[in-house]
Amino acid sequence: AQTVTQSQPEMSVQEAETVTLSCTYDTSENNYYLFWYKQPPSRQMILVIRQEAYKQQNATENRFSVNFQKAAKSFSLKISDSQLGDTAMYFCAFMKPITQGGSEKLVFGKGTKLTVNP
């Protein structure tokens, strides 16, 4: 079974600075997807960024980028120019697509609570 580990329960960063959240996962699969979701105090789960394992290029979305190291099974999230609105729980998640079509379940880490300080 796949597992996802987020080793940093809490982190803080000053506004406008850069922060990196860590995520490692364990799988024997070669093809899979990785996600970072953000859960602000409203508790709505919001997709931040997605990475396909077969792509060597790291995904980026505006101020958010990932460092995907497939051999090391590592998937860290970098937030540049941190903003107060980035304060939230961040969850790393793994998904294995099923070959006959359809979506597999998401396997989540326990989350990292990020606080952006003014």
Next chain:
Amino acid sequence: DGGITQSPKYLFRKEGQNVTLSCEQNLNHDAMYWYRQDPGQGLRLIYYSQIVNDFQKGDIAEGYSVSREKKESFPLTVTSAQKNPTAFYLCASSTPGEGTDTQYFGPGTRLTVL
């Protein structure tokens, strides 16, 4: 606007009662999911459905039931058999086959057993 709605936002239940949580989506997504979130934990899958009239158990299905009579709707019933139902429940949907398989979430329902 397209999206996923969940109702109610807060729900209180007495022990021994069944309650049903609503999840509706107008994104024309085929697959729908129910997750449970406990404090300090990530989300765990309760049930999922890839097409109408079909659904599968997830990791923690005991004490829960679902139905999928319409593509847009995937209600979750928390039965009296669920030992510890107090939690935050999130519904999600996705459309497989578009190369994305990305799950999008509703705003959640907070269930408290009194």
